[in-house]
Structures are given as C-alpha cells and as structure tokens.
Amino acid sequence: MIVIALLVLVLFGSKKLPGFARSLGKSMGEFKRAREEFEQELHRAAEEPEPVKAVPEKAAADSHSPSRASSHSATAMGVSQPRLPAGIEV
Numbered sequence: 001m002i003v004i005a006l007l008v009l010v011l012f013g014s015k016k017l018p019g020f021a022r023s024l025g026k027s028m029g030e031f032k033r034a035r036e037e038f039e040q041e042l043h044r045a046a047e048e049p050e051p052v053k054a055v056p057e058k059a060a061a062d063s064h065s066p067s068r069a070s071s072h073s074a075t076a077m078g079v080s081q082p083r084l085p086a087g088i089e090v
Contacts, residue, residue: 012020 008020009017
C-alpha cells in the first residue's frame with residue numbers, strides 16, 4: 001500500500017494529489033448514495049404486494065371448459081402449445 005502511494009506521488013506530484021483525493025472522495029460518496037437508493041428501492045418493491053390481474057369473464061369461462069373447442073383456440077389459429085422437457089409430466 002505504501003509502495004502504491006509513493007508511486008502515485010511520484011507520477012502526479014504533490015500539487016495534484018489533493019485534487020485527486022477530493023474527486024475520489026466525491027465519487028465514493030456518490031456511489032454510496034446510489035447504492036443505498038438502490039437497496040431502498042429493492043426493499044420497497046419486496047414489501048409491496050403484486051397486483052392481481054383481472055381475468056375477463058369470457059376468458060375464465062373458456063379456460064374452465066376444456067371440452068369446448070372454439071374457433072379461437074390456439075391450435076385452431078395455428079399456434080402450437082409449448083412443450084415440456086422430456087421426463088416432466090403435468
């Protein structure tokens with residue numbers, strides 16, 4: 001650590017060191033404030049309950065009756081159902 005301090009002193013000179021130290025201190029303070037603000041936002045987000053999405057009545061009725069095949073179903077529209085990896089059953 002002392003070697004690094006001596007190297008900085010030799011490279012930049014004693015007149016520029018206070019300015020570098022000041023700017024380093026300001027940067028560290030700004031970083032600390034940003035980190036604390038980010039942590040507070042995470043805690044606030046963790047404490048807030050997630051809003052429940054409302055399901056339209058028609059969509060809810062269609063999803064509860066699998067025997068009714070409508071012309072708007074995913075397979076009728078050419079959209080394939082997602083496949084589970086091998087060995088996983090529902």
